[in-house]
Amino acid sequence: MKIALLGYGKMGKTIERLAVERGHEIVLKVDNDIDNADLSRADVAIDFSVPDAAFKNITACFEKQVPVVSGTTGWLKRYDEAVEICKKQEAAFIYASNYSLGVNLFFELNRNLAKLMQRFSEYNVAIEEIHHTQKLDAPSGTAITLAEQIIENSDKTGWQLDSIRENEIPVTAKRIENVPGTHTISYNSEVDTIKIEHVAHSRDGFALGAIIAAEWLQHKKGVFSMKDVLGL
Template sequence: MKIALIGYGKMGHAIEEIAVKKGHEIVLKINIDNVEEMMPENLQRADVAIEFTGPESAVENLEKCINAGVPVVSGSTGWLNKWEDIKKLCNDRGGSLVYASNYSIGVNLFFELNSYLSSLMKEYGEYDVVMEEIHHTQKKDAPSGTAITLAEQILQNVKRKKNWVNEQSNSKEDLVIISDRVDPAPGTHKVKYTSAIDDIEIIHTAHNRIGFAGGAVKAAEFVVGKKGIFNMKDVLGLG
């Protein structure tokens, strides 16, 4: 499989290392210094593109890949206000897109656990629920895309919470997400249900970037030859 890497920072290097070990070839590496090389003819040398950049560049990167007819795996967060536009473009162009806020297999199992736990807790109003996420100081968006996914799962089930906020709040209707930025910290996410009697807490802690990078390569292997919009539940066969 030939891969175009869009974003060649720490994640890009980790993805390259895993992809090469699995026998794949990196045919294009795009970073902030050579964005002019991201032309259709260069993208089309690849079977799939893996895009890990930032909220300010992700949408344009996805548009270029889709318009070039190249399947794309995106892990950029902070741009989902443009999700419907990208979804429409992908469908109109017969494109292929895998999007996930987090490609770690462990995190995606954590998503399933979070969804199930919130479905159990919805009837027990004596429990409040709060969230905390910890990342390295270079992470540009807060809360993290992973935290937002977890929060939206909770809001789907726990109807006494009406929306999430990224600040302290005295309203019982707000789901508070506390965002901390500490080095070095690949990523920790906590969901805590607390009452006067006891607490129930689930935690996922990443030790390094290998899990994220390995999941992204797995997603790239999955999407080649397919058309449509997919997520990690599709990649991992979680239903």
């Protein structure tokens, strides 16, 4: 598989290392400007760029019929627009806030726990996420996904960063040096706490999941998710 890397920061370099170990070839590395990039040799593009560049990167690939796996967060106000362009171009697209196989299993656990806890109003739910100090967005896309899953399966109406409002989920975002990513869901009552947590030990899990998604996306058309990739 010939891969175009859109975004060549720490995650891009990790994807490169693991992709080469799996027998793939990196044919393009784009740090910022995709305007003059030659996508013609790529079988698939993996986008871990920055929020301001993501939409342009993704839609440029659609126009060249290059399937895109995107893990960039912070640009999702234009997600629906990107989906429409993908469909119009009959291209292929997967977006995930987190490609880690463990996190996607954690998503399923979170969804099912929210359904279970819906009947027990004495428990108040909260989300905490911790990432490295270079992470640009807060809260993380993963934390937002977790919050949205709880909202879909409870009477909560929204989420708020560093705030407690009635019927909304409080989200705390911490930035600590050299933390790849920790996400904790807590249900707290006066008598006890129920907690689930995912702790990433390195970036390798995120990168490997993105490569597996890219392998799966080849020769497909349409808009997919990691649930499709993992058969969940």
